[in-house]
Amino acid sequence: MKDNAETQDLAIEFVGVVKRFGDAVAVDGIDLAIRRGELVTFLGPSGCGKTTSLRLIAGLELPSDGHLRIAGRDVSRDPASERNVGMVFQSYALFPHVSVLDNVAYGPVIRGVKKAEAHAKARGILDQIGLGGLHDRLPAELSGGQQQRVAVARAIAQQPDVILFDEPLSNVDAKLRRKVRSEIRALQQEFGLTAVYVTHDQEEALAVSDRIVVMDKGRIAQVGTPEDLYERPASAFIANFIGDANLIEGRVMAGRFAAEGLDVPVSGADGPASVSIRPERIALDLSADGPARIASGTYLGSRMEYAVTLGGTELLVSRPISEPRLEAGQPVALRIDTGGVTRLS
Structure with missing residues (x-):
């Protein structure tokens, strides 16, 4: 049994979580604890269960069995609207007809924060991530890397318990990926964010993660630091998949x-x-x-x-x-x- 200090340090806990879609088992009884301030990447081949795991944290799917806790609270049956989770989508999902400032302030405003206060907070975050001169621009007037940072800023403004990144670099030009992934990692560390990151790209996972969860056929094949998984693979599957x-x-x-x-x-x-x-x-x-x-x-x-x-x-x-x-x-x-x-x- 975990002591109180250890429990308080945990941001997310999967306890025997199973997710079925009809007869198909997408997530097959996973147990995992993610600490506060940690960036954990779910990595694996197509159909391994990594995206379903992310959707379970977000509340876009609910477990068939087992329990999921966020910030110590059992959210297994809670819908997405009742979870304090920020999401950075593949497509960024920015509102195209409102300014960068209003995009970032959107979350606090819909939660009842006064617009002036939400704008002040949004300006502070944008300044901190190097977009201070772009408050009044529309998303279409930004580069792909800048749009990615706005999407992260919008998630940060919600003060979530956890931020989820769903294949965040899939729409970024290959030459920009190295730069953008470094920016995501720097923001995560600067703000002390708890982040869960999903990718199929092994190099990307090695570059940004505190720990990597490699999944195979709905189960966790190995969990460890990037160095652990590369230098000490637990199986032929891990050795062949990573590098x-x-x-x-x-x-x-x-x-x-x-x-x-x-x-x-x-x-x-x-x-x-x-x-x-x-x-x-x-x-x-x-x-x-x-x-x-x-x-x-x-x-x-x-x-x-x-x-x-x-x-x-x-x-x-x-x-x-x-x-x-x-x-x-x-x-x-x-x-x-x-x-x-x-x-x-």
Whole structure:
């Protein structure tokens, strides 16, 4: 049982939450606690349950079973209108015919705050996020990144218990995504917001999150910091979903994992096993008597990716573009950073 201090520190709690749509189970008995001031991202492939989880927090869907608490209050049966939740939609959902200032002040005004007071608060938030000179503009007169910040400002103005981001960068040009995601993260930290973020983009999740919840088939596959999930995946699904990974079957004997041509140290019991090795943790050295061969190379701008054969094992290896280019057929020796090797079973 949680003590009072721990309970007060929690912003959102899923307790055995299930959501069914007819015979289909979209969310299958998840348990999760999100702390105040934390940005937690739900990540996973299409149909994994991440968006349904967000909609359950928002009150746009209600649990079929289990309980959902926000700020210590059970909201399992409460509609969206009775929850203190802010939402930033994919489309921003800004009112096109009113000013930026009125968009941001909208929430407080409909909650009964006097218009002058709501405008003063909205101006303060807009100034704080770098949009102070754009109060009187219409949304169509702003860039995509500016519209995104207005949508966040509008959510902040409501003083919600939690802000929800539903694929917030899906409508932002690819070149702007890095900048906008950094701005979202900076605003979340500056205002101390509790935020839940949904995306299918692994790099985006790694960049903005305190913790990531990876979902698969309606269940939580793993929860952890970005570093936890990338460096210490709990399964082949996680290793393969977040970044690239070499997934290799072999056998452990006396603290060594062996596959055809491969031998690396690992921990755990002897017996059949599988490991994940990240491509960037493998270094290649030109060696006339090297046991491996370059099978092919792919130019990716900032790096080269090589397919390397080692006995009966094929490995994907990532090298900085600044290193000398290797050609198919060249013999190489491998140096594997054991920090990039994770035993999966």
